[in-house]
Amino acid sequence: MGSGPLILIGAGNMGGAMLSGWLNSGHRGSDILVIDPGPREALAALMAEKGAKHLTAAPQGVTAGILFLAVKPQLIDSVVPPLASLVGPQTVVVTVAAGKTLATLERHLGPAAMIRAMPNTPAMIGRGVTGAFANARVTAAQKAAVQALLQVSGPVEWVESEAEIDAVTALSGSGPAYVFYLVECMAEAGRKAGLQADLAMRLARETVAGAGELLHRSPDDAATLRRNVTSPGGTTAAALDVLMAETGMQPLFDRAIAAAKTRAGELAG
Structure with a gap:
């Protein structure tokens, strides 16, 4: 996962589906840290079986390799600010929150390598499609690592501008x-x-x-x-x-x- 763990924020429907896909497709549970107030019982059991660590709040002294935000858009402004300590120079931040721009995240987390992704609900059965945009700070290695995570739920299509994510949302997201x-x-x-x-x-x-x-x-x-x-x-x-x-x-x-x-x-x- 690079220079730090994969940290997943939110293990609800979409986050939980992605986490299940990662754990069931060979990603090492020991490389994954999940922050969620209370994951579903079946998901918690899978995490325990695969060795993924679960916390209810952001840990101190940990820097993420990939910080994956799978929280509802209306919670971004309250959930994200306390996560700034998880973001270091080598961290790539991924958001699947609909309607929240990378500029919004930067206000909370500071300048960072960031990817905005728009999956759709069939991702929950491994048959989704995701549109994604990477900002200029994202390296080729980071992009490849994030693609490997996203494509567990289906094909990934990269767009050249963040503005195109609105069209992706309108077409495949909805x-x-x-x-x-x-x-x-x-x-x-x-x-x-x-x-x-x-x-x-x-x-x-x-x-x-x-x-x-x-x-x-x-x-x-x-x-x-x-x-x-x-x-x-x-x-x-x-x-x-x-x-x-x-x-x-x-x-x-x-x-x-x-x-x-x-x-x-x-x-x-």
């Missing part, structure tokens, strides 16, 4: 909710077409899950997969004529992503 709502809409449309509500939901849910898995496994892009299941003049084509119309899904998603990106910028200040 994106799972759009897919879940798509399932709701499909199921409701199926109900209106004459199916029982519970059957419509099962069909919609499994269709989206299966299509996602096919997209995950196939080397073909989404447009090719779409064309492969669309027979000219058939039922799929009839539906796509509606969905791909000028007033269909694309302009709707354009507005939705733009609204989410704008809100991400507002939250970041």
